[in-house]
Amino acid sequence: MERHFDPDPPVQGCVYIASGCHRSELYRLATFARFSRLSYAKRADLASDGYYWLGFEDKIKCFGCSVSLEKWVEKDSNVSCHEASCVRDVFNIPVERSNFRSLLREFKLQIESPQVNNSDIKLANIIDREYACFIKNLDLKRESKRRETFKKWPSYPIPHAVGELAKQGFFYLGNLDRTQCFSCFGVLRNWRPIDDVSEIHLTHFPKCTFARGSFSGNIALAEHDRGNLDDLLHEKIRRLTINVKEPDEPSEDEKQYLAELFPCLNPANPVMSSLSRRIATFVEGWDPAKINASVEQLANAGFYYIDSDKTKCFYCNGGLRWDRTDEVWTEHAKWFPQCEYVLRMKGIEFGRRIENTYPNLNRPIIRNPITKLELTKRQSVLRNRQSNGGPPLNCIERERPWRVNDVK
Known part of the structure; x- marks a missing residue:
């Protein structure tokens, strides 16, 4: 748990811009x-x-x-x-x-949002400048406004805690799972599903007037309104976690484009590049009851079996353990969105959509990630070569593959 806070850097002349569709x-x-x-x-x-x-x-x-x-x-x-x-x-x-x-x-x-005076609240450090503007224009003494700060709250491991955290005085600071109390200004993070928010609040900040039940200026939601918001939250979580449909296959033209954009020349485990070899690893020891997906689906998504319920991607070396309702491509993109194999097989938009659905996850570092800069460079090179009538990208002698954070 994080207990200290840093003074919030001043953001002069900052105007809150309501969210909307940037394409419009x-x-x-x-x-x-x-x-x-x-x-x-x-x-x-x-x-x-x-x-x-x-x-x-x-x-x-x-x-x-x-x-x-x-x-x-x-x-x-x-x-x-x-x-x-x-x-x-x-x-x-x-x-x-x-x-x-x-x-x-x-x-x-x-x-335009009405200016709110939060001068009596000592905000902890907020990394994102735009998010800091957003926080500064909310009346954080209102439970309803504190709930609004959790729109980008991590979906793992405690997506359901949003309502209870806001009820117990906390608002979201915009990164990881860092939360701050509007009353005592204390910052807590590393929340677990078993945590009692009220008890932990009082344990770490025993002098907090809100946690002690004293007058703090809090404006609570009515039970009826809180219940309606909780129902909407639970329905959103249910849609994200149950009966996830396998993503559609890209069109033939898109497959050709993706194959040229992501030639997958740098697998972490070249021996397992073959689909048949990955399937063969599941013959002994794998319990098919662990997940609804078939062995063929797991192998097609790049995974081979190690032991127990552990699998690894042959390309990015990312390891996953499975729950019964998991959809394999979604989990692969969720935890390893920069895996070149995922991008080649399912496309850029699928990877972005899944990554944006699960923001702020503490994702492992993979061996050979595709960064946004690298992706832009490849797209530009491919577009230029195609416009000049040159051969496809994967037919040309390539420079040394891009590698960042080569972790074994």
């Missing part, structure tokens, strides 16, 4: 509602070009390639900088051209 030009346009350093027309141009404002100084970001720009207003207001692999033109949801002022009026109430 109308939403991006609305993020500039309080960005008064540019003309209305220029703000509309930025939104049209894929940018949205992050609420701090002049920092903007493109939704299509994640390029961030700052300190550019004074230099060149005609700035436009994107990665070669930017997909803003493909996924943009355009807005019908209309009066900019009327569009701003329509969305201003959604984007």
Whole structure:
């Protein structure tokens, strides 16, 4: 458990931007509602070009390639900088051209949030600047607002604890499973499913007025409202963990593209590159009752059997143990989203979707991960070669494979 807290670094001039669909030009346009350093027309141009404002100084970001720009207003207001692999033109949801002022009026109430005075709450260190802005604009004495901070709470190991943590005075600090009490400012983490939140709160911070039941300014949810929110949470968890459907196979064209983008030339265990060899490892010792998936499904997802219920991926060397309802590709992408074999077999969008569904997991380091920078580089090289009529990527003499954190 983490008991100390660090002073929260000051974030001057920070404006909370309500979450929304970054693909929507109308939403991006609305993020500039309080960005008064540019003309209305220029703000509309930025939104049209894929940018949205992050609420701090002049920092903007493109939704299509994640390029961030700052300190550019004074230099060149005609700035436009994107990665070669930017997909803003493909996924943009355009807005019908209309009066900019009327569009701003329509969305201003959604984007602007009433300023809340949290000066009496000594916030612990919050790593993400945007999340710090979000926290600063919430009335953390309200249980309902504390629950809002858990939207990106890790889905493992205690997804169900959100309601109880908020009820017992805690809000989420945005990384790992770090939580802070609004009353005593104490920070606790490393929560377990068996933990009694109220008891642990009082044990570590016995002088906390809220934990002791004294007046602390807390504004609790009504039992009826709390029950409804808990029911929605439990239904969300149920959908994530039960009867997970195996992802669809990519189309033939996409398979060819993925094979060129992810040639899988650097397996951790080359001996197990063969599907038949992986299947053969399950002949002795494997208990098929441990998981609903078949041996063929496990092997096809890259796994071979070690002992007990332990399996490993031949490519990334990631090891997993199984529960009965696990879907093998989902678990593979959940714990090892940078595995090149997963990306080749199921595609980039599947990997991103699963990784975003389970944020903040303490994932193991794999031997040969595909980083975002490497992926962008490969996409650019492949696109250039194809446009120049060159051979496919996996038919060309390659440089030494990219390797980061080569852990045995």
